[in-house]
Amino acid sequence: MHLHLVLCFSPVGDAFRQRLRMFPSLVNCTTIDWFSEWPSEALTSVARSFCADLELGPSQGSAAGVAAASAAGKDPQMDAVIAACVHIHTSVEHRSKLYYEELRRYTYVTPTSYLELLTTFLRLLDAKRAEVTAAKKRLEGGLDKLTSTAAQVEVMQHELQELQPVLATTAKEVEEMMVVIAHDKEDAANTKKKVEQQERDANEQAAAAKAIADDAQRDLDAALPALDAATASLKNLSRNDVVEVKSLQNPPAGVKLVMEATCIMFDEKPKLKDDASGMGRLYPQASLRTCLNPQPWYASCIMTGNAYKC
Numbered sequence: 001m002h003l004h005l006v007l008c009f010s011p012v013g014d015a016f017r018q019r020l021r022m023f024p025s026l027v028n029c030t031t032i033d034w035f036s037e038w039p040s041e042a043l044t045s046v047a048r049s050f051c052a053d054l055e056l057g058p059s060q061g062s063a064a065g066v067a068a069a070s071a072a073g074k075d076p077q078m079d080a081v082i083a084a085c086v087h088i089h090t091s092v093e094h095r096s097k098l099y100y101e102e103l104r105r106y107t108y109v110t111p112t113s114y115l116e117l118l119t120t121f122l123r124l125l126d127a128k129r130a131e132v133t134a135a136k137k138r139l140e141g142g143l144d145k146l147t148s149t150a151a152q153v154e155v156m157q158h159e160l161q162e163l164q165p166v167l168a169t170t171a172k173e174v175e176e177m178m179v180v181i182a183h184d185k186e187d188a189a190n191t192k193k194k195v196e197q198q199e200r201d202a203n204e205q206a207a208a209a210k211a212i213a214d215d216a217q218r219d220l221d222a223a224l225p226a227l228d229a230a231t232a233s234l235k236n237l238s239r240n241d242v243v244e245v246k247s248l249q250n251p252p253a254g255v256k257l258v259m260e261a262t263c264i265m266f267d268e269k270p271k272l273k274d275d276a277s278g279m280g281r282l283y284p285q286a287s288l289r290t291c292l293n294p295q296p297w298y299a300s301c302i303m304t305g306n307a308y309k310c
Contacts, residue, residue: 038114043089046118047085054078054122056077
């Protein structure tokens with residue numbers, strides 16, 4: 001038995017040249033088969049093998065032509081794709097030769113390049129199909145939304161037509177309510193003005209009352225010492241002092257003044273009596289009668305300690 005090894009190398013770049021220099025047995029001990037170009041039949045066969053599981057969808061054209069192609073086991077779209085791939089590869093090979101003739105520089109176009117072309121085509125086709133499928137789904141979703149929205153709009157238009165009388169009645173009620181609100185607002189504004197005026201008047205009256213209260217407090221503060229002195233004098237008043245006043249035929253002016261004040265406090269009307277000067281004047285005779293029995297009056301003053309009540 002013999003062992004046979006098959007090695008495949010690409011002539012592109014300097015890697016192949018370096019390997020031959022490093023390993024001369026690759027040239028001396030091997031049989032080299034150079035596969036430079038594939039014929040069109042090989043390219044077509046390889047492309048058909050790559051695209052065997054590919055589905056391009058329904059073919060375009062007349063129904064009779066599509067039926068005849070299907071009966072013959074051919075797909076016009078697949079044949080067109082394969083022919084395009086073959087044409088691209090062969091045209092690049094031809095251009096690489098022209099490039100070498102003009103610039104004396106190699107541009108290698110190998111069968112690997114053709115396989116990469118087919119792989120790129122299939123990958124790009126899958127990506128575009130996914131993109132188109134996603135766009136189709138979005139379009140279908142949009143169309144469904146538009147259809148459902150149109151149905152809802154139709155229902156809403158029907159409901160709106162039914163609600164037109166209610167809306168008109170409501171609008172009329174709103175207008176009437178706005179008139180009432182405007183009138184109430186005007187009344188509220190007038191009431192606010194009156195309340196503000198009353199508040200200003202009340203503030204003025206409060207200020208005046210406070211001024212009167214302060215004035216009265218000042219008078220009271222000024223009169224309190226006199227009241228305390230009168231209360232102290234009242235505490236020192238005795239029965240004999242009252243009897244002495246009663247026995248006076250012509251009391252002094254101060255005693256007369258006190259008696260007149262007593263008549264005013266006890267609501268007693270004084271009587272006219274001639275004085276020593278021969279001029280008639282009002283003399284508080286009733287006050288003297290009140291003083292004839294001074295014990296209740298004196299006791300009341302002592303108990304209450306209020307000189308004004310006495």
